[in-house]
Amino acid sequence: MSESAPLAPWLQRQLTALLAQRGHALLLAGPSGLGQYPLALALASAWLCEQPGPQGACGQCASCHAVAVRTHADLCALLPETLSLALDWPLDEGAQKDIDDKKRKPSKLIRVEAARAAVAFTQLTRSRGATKVVLVYPAERMNVESANTLLKTLEEPTGEVRFVLATEAAHQLLPTIRSRCQTHALAWPSEAEALAWLHEQAIREGLKTDAATATTWLQAAGGRPEDAWALARAGLTAAQWQKLPKALAQGDWTPLADWPASEQLNTLHKLCHDLMAVAGGARPRFFAAESLPPAPRLIVLATWAKELGAAARTVEHPFNAGLTQEAWAARTRQVFARRGA
DSSP, X not given: OOXXXXXXXXXXXXXXXXXXXXXXXXXXXXXXXXXXXXXXXXHHHHHHOXXXXXXXXXXXXXXXXXXXXXXXXXXXXXXXXHHHHHTTOOOOHHHHHHHHTTSSOOOSSBOHHHHHHHHHHHTSOOSSSSOEEEEXXXXXXXXHHHHHHHHHHHHXXXXXXXXXXXXXXXXXXXXXXXXTXXXXXXXXXXXXXXXXXXXXXXXXXXXXOOHHHHHHHHHHTTTOHHHXXXXXXXXXXXHHHHHHHHHHHXXXXXXXXXXXXXXXHHHHHHHHHXXXXXXXXXXXXXXXXXXXXXXXXXXXXXXXXXXXXHHHTTTTSOOOHHHHHHHHHHHHHHHHHTTTO
C-alpha cells in the first residue's frame, strides 16, 4: 500500500481508537494483509507529529516530512534488511557496505546487531519533540537472540520511548515479548469496504478492474485486502484463478510456474483448505465451489496439509527452486490421482 495514500477506512478507525490509549508498548497482531505495517507507521507518525489530532498525524509538519523521507532522528525502524530495502528504510552503514560489497545477502530476519542498535537508539537524547519511537515489523522475524536483546528495554525503556510492534504470527513471538505489550487484534474490514478500497487502489495505479475481478482478488486472498492488492499488482485475473484448481488436479503446473515459491506453496495450502472444507460440508473460502475438482479422500487431504505445513517452514531456504517445484507438482498429481482410492 502506498504510504502517500490515505489510510484505509478500517485502519483509520483503529488508529483513532489506539491514539486514545496509554502505554509505552503496543503489539498489533493479526493475519497478513490486514494492514499491520501502515497502521504501525501511522501510529509512529502521530506520536512524533508536532501538531497531532484525534485522527493522527497532521502530515504537514517537519516531523511528518522527516518520517515520510525516512530521516526522522527519533524513529528507529527495526525490520529485516530485505524489507528495509524494499520499503526504502536506510540500513546501518556497515550492513549496507557488506551487502554492496557482496560479502553477504540482505537478511530476511531481524539481526541481533540491528536489535542492539535499536537498544542504543533508545538511550540517546531526543532530537526533537517529546518522544522517541521504535517500530518493529514483522516482529516474528526476530530470532530468540534478537528478541532477548530487546526484552529489557521493551519492559523498562529509558526516558520517553514508545514501541509499536506489528506481527502476522503472534504465536511465533516469545511469550516474554507478548507479555510486555498491550495487544491489539487487527480488525477485518467488511467485504464491501475491502472491495471499495481495492477499486480505489486500482484507479490510483491505473489498473483496469471490474466488480468480478476485484471480488476474485479478495476471495483469493481469503478476505485480506492488502494480500488481495498484492495479487492484483501481480496481474492475477478472474479467469486464471478460476481455472487453476482443475489445472493442478490434472497435473498442469503451468499456471504456477512463474510464481515465487512462497506463493506456489500458499496456493496449494488454499486449495487443500477448500477441498477439506467442502469434504466436511462447509463452503470454500479461496475458490468458487464450481471451480474445484472432485476432492480426494479426507485422510489424503489431511496428510497433504501436514506436508504443506512442513514445507512452509523451509520455503525461504536456498534450495534448488526447480527441484522443489518439481517435487510439489509431483506430489500434487499424486494427491489427485488417489481420488476415490
